[in-house]
Amino acid sequence: MRRRLIAGNWKMNGSREALAELDGIAAAAGAAPDVDVAICPPFTLIERAAARVPSLPIGAQDCHAAPNGAHTGCVSAGMLVEAGEKLVIVGHSERRADQGETDAQVKAKAEAAIAAGLIAIVCVGETEAQRDAGEAETVVCTQLRGSVPVAGGDVLVVAYEPVWAIGTGRIPSMTDVSAMHAAIRADLVDMLGAERAETVRILYGGSMNAGNAADLLAVPNVDGGLVGGASLTAAAFVPIIEAAAG
Numbered sequence: 483m484r485r486r487l488i489a490g491n492w493k494m495n496g497s498r499e500a501l502a503e504l505d506g507i508a509a510a511a512g513a514a515p516d517v518d519v520a521i522c523p524p525f526t527l528i529e530r531a532a533a534r535v536p537s538l539p540i541g542a543q544d545c546h547a548a549p550n551g552a553h554t555g556c557v558s559a560g561m562l563v564e565a566g567e568k569l570v571i572v573g574h575s576e577r578r579a580d581q582g583e584t585d586a587q588v589k590a591k592a593e594a595a596i597a598a599g600l601i602a603i604v605c606v607g608e609t610e611a612q613r614d615a616g617e618a619e620t621v622v623c624t625q626l627r628g629s630v631p632v633a634g635g636d637v638l639v640v641a642y643e644p645v646w647a648i649g650t651g652r653i654p655s656m657t658d659v660s661a662m663h664a665a666i667r668a669d670l671v672d673m674l675g676a677e678r679a680e681t682v683r684i685l686y687g688g689s690m691n692a693g694n695a696a697d698l699l700a701v702p703n704v705d706g707g708l709v710g711g712a713s714l715t716a717a718a719f720v721p722i723i724e725a726a727a728g
């Protein structure tokens with residue numbers, strides 16, 4: 483049985499004052515012992531966040547594939563571990579679009595993260611044009627095969643995030659979510675073998691909120707959520723944790 487994971491992605495949002503939101507989030511996480519909850523703030527808030535709520539796993543939104551070296555502006559997985567991190571998001575569509583990250587780079591980052599002892603959340607997802615062209619499953623499964631390292635269990639998480647659903651308030655139909663998560667699971671079985679593939683959690687991400695979380699989490703193979711906007715406040719995020727616990 484896979485434990486549900488609800489992970490918040492603060493993106494380039496948050497401040498020291500905003501860390502007060504973590505108190506309510508950590509309390510809700512404590513009241514939901516069967517659900518894993520995590521928050522991924524910007525790099526600059528990681529150490530403070532980890533110190534403020536030691537019971538709540540804190541994650542990052544990216545890491546470099548190399549352990550150290552001449553990579554101005556980058557942060558390695560080992561540095562994240564030292565800062566108190568437990569997990570890291572890699573290959574988010576905003577990084578694939580803004581920084582031109584390729585599947586091979588995403589895979590190298592995920593491998594580095596896992597080697598350093600972090601859980602890697604590998605993101606995949608199609609654009610609206612790709613879905614309209616009937617290419618969504620092909621695009622997502624190609625990303626998956628190129629970006630997912632050969633690892634299973636708790637260390638590997640896949641997040642299906644349709645690009646057109648991120649921050650838009652729109653979500654796919656439950657039928658489409660179900661079909662995509664089943665396709666991802668089938669590909670994971672092919673890549674990792676059935677036993678390992680069954681242990682990998684597949685999150686849904688893209689406009690998940692208090693109103694739709696219960697429906698999304700009831701879809702087979704949806705093992706949790708990667709939540710952007712609705713993770714910024716305890717008021718918005720706690721109902722999603724409760725839906726996962728419910």
Ligand code: PGA
Nearest residue numbers: 648649688689709710711
């Ligand atoms: P959203 O973002 O919940 O604000 O749509 C999700 C994500 O990009 O991870």
